[in-house]
Amino acid sequence: MDASALLALRDPAGVPFYPIVFQGLYVLTWALHAAFVLLALGAMGLSLYGTLKQKSDSHWKILTPHLIQTGKISVSILIVLGVAPLLFTQVIYDPNWYVANTLSGMWVFIFIYTLVIGYILYYWYYYANKAKEGGGKLIGIISFFILVFAGLLMHNFAVTSIMPNDWMDMYAPNGIVDTSGWTLNIKLVRLLFFVSLSIPVVGIFLQNYSRFLSTRDDFKGNFIEYTSSLGTKLTVIGLLISAVFFALWMSSIGYLMHPLSISIIVGVVALLLISYSNSNSYITTGVLVVVALLISAMRELIRFDIMSNLGYNIYDYPVNLEIPSIVMFLLTFLIMGGIGVAYLLTMAWKVGKSQEPIFDGSKDKAVTRLGNYTLVIMVTWMAVYFAWGMFILFKNIL
Ligand code: HEM
Known part of the structure; x- marks a missing residue:
């Protein structure tokens, strides 16, 4: 692929801030998206096993609905968090994202319906299991595979977008233009690596679950021990499986000896050791976050290298500084997002830890304060957003 074709596909308006910032935000937000993709698939997959044991086993009776x-x-x-990397990728790698979406246009449509149907069926599974212990197995299995299929489609868009050298062949195989939008590219080892990570992620979740509940009187000691050791087993086995896929993936693309790849392997070994000893699962989670960021950076490095070798370097993207938009974005992301998420997390934590039958947030100082801050910030945000928008609109048209 000729660099001039790629450069011509860039947005002529340029980017509103330095590309490296968008790249960093992409790495960060994709890691967040992936965390919840893996937790969703892992928790759901394990819950399906739980539906088989739920009737006869007292531990699975409690655990299955929670999963x-x-x-x-x-x-x-994961859906909300998927939007963020989508926005960042289309700012700095717009040629890639739009070409992939054009070549795989039909799959893009199908993706939306896949997600809608898969999630509706998930609710069906949830209600069926609530109504009857062990209920909803078949619907749960169908929903699980539909959601995995959504991941496969996402993988197709990501992989197609980093194959600029093959775009012409996909667009016009043997010289005949194919506008069907049915392009599908699967790199199996890469996909298996990402999906397999859901096993250690649900394992570490279970370690946290057990640690979190251990302070409550209404969960028996043997249940806490059971979930903790199940978590450890899943983490260790899952990490070993993922490590094999990772090594295969890296060696197939010649990155196995790259410092970033080596640091991921070191991170995985560290995770293996600390999750095996399971002395503090919250620390294990911290290490998992670092490893997730490294994996996200690895994906970005692969794309960056492919593109810069073709003469498309994101750091050369014309910058058309637009300070007000960036200030608005950062304030929204850090202050409104930060305080809003802190409010929700604090409340969720306290609800979980409370021994009362009903947790009354208005009697809790921290929850009340954070709730009030969130409300004030949101109202101010809306006022500023609309006032600013109206001001710009009238300034431009009057
Ligand atoms: C159940 C639903 C979903 C699953 C299982 C899923 C899974 C995945 C996986 C496995 C990848 C990595 C693919 C690869 O690099 O090979 C990925 C990437 C990504 N996903 Fe999702 N995803 C889902 C839904 C969504 C949604 C709803 C959005 C957007 C709103 C989204 C946005 C993204 C983006 C932007 C990427 C990165 C694409 C790139 O780098 O080119 N995902 N997703």
Whole structure:
């Protein structure tokens, strides 16, 4: 692929801020998206096993609905968090993202319906299991595979977007233009690596789950021990499986000895050791976050190298500084997002830790304060957003 074709596909308006910032935000937000993708698939997959044991085993009776609930919430979070890397990728790698979406146009449509149907079926599974222990197995399995299929489609868009050298062949195979939009590219080892990570992620989740509940009187000691050791087993086995896929993937693209790849392997070994000893799962989670960021950076490095070798370097993207937009974005992201998320997390933490039958947030100082801050900030944000928008609109048209 000729660099001039790629450069011609860039947005003529340029980017509103330095490309490296968008690249960093892409790495960060994709890692967040991936965390919830993996938790959703892992929790849901394990809950399906739970539906088989739920009737006869007292531990799975408690655990299965909790896993279903965790997966259900994670799907909604992964969707919200998927939007952020999507925005960043289309700012700095717009030629790639739009070409992939054109070549795979039909799959893009199908992706939306896949997600809608998969998630509706998940709710069906949730309600069926709530109504009857062990219920909803078949619907749960169908929903699980539909959501995995959504991941496969996402993988296709990511992979197609980094194959500029093959775009012409996909667009016009044997010289005949194909506008069907059915292009599908799967790199199996890469996909298996990402999907397999859901095993250690749900394992570490279980270690945290057990640690979190251990302070409550209404969960018996043997249940806490069971979930903790199940978490450890899943983490260790899952990490070993993922490590094999990772090594295969890296060696197939010649990156195995790259310092970033080596640091991921070191991170995985560290995760293996600390999750095996399971002395503090919250520390294990911290290490997992670092490894997730490194994996996200690895994906970006592969794309960056492919593109810069073709003469498309994101750092050369014309910058058309637009300070007000960036200030608005950062304030929204850091202050409104930060305080809003802190409010929700604090409340969720306290609800989980409370021994009362009903947790009353208005009686809790921290929750009330954070709730009030969030409300004030959101109202101010809306006022500024609309006032600013109206001002710009009238300034431009009057
Ligand atoms: C159940 C639903 C989903 C699953 C299982 C899923 C899974 C994945 C996986 C496995 C990847 C990595 C693919 C690869 O690099 O090979 C990925 C990437 C990505 N996903 Fe998702 N995803 C889902 C939904 C979404 C949604 C709803 C959005 C957007 C709103 C989204 C946005 C993204 C973006 C932007 C990337 C990176 C693409 C790139 O780098 O070119 N995902 N997703």
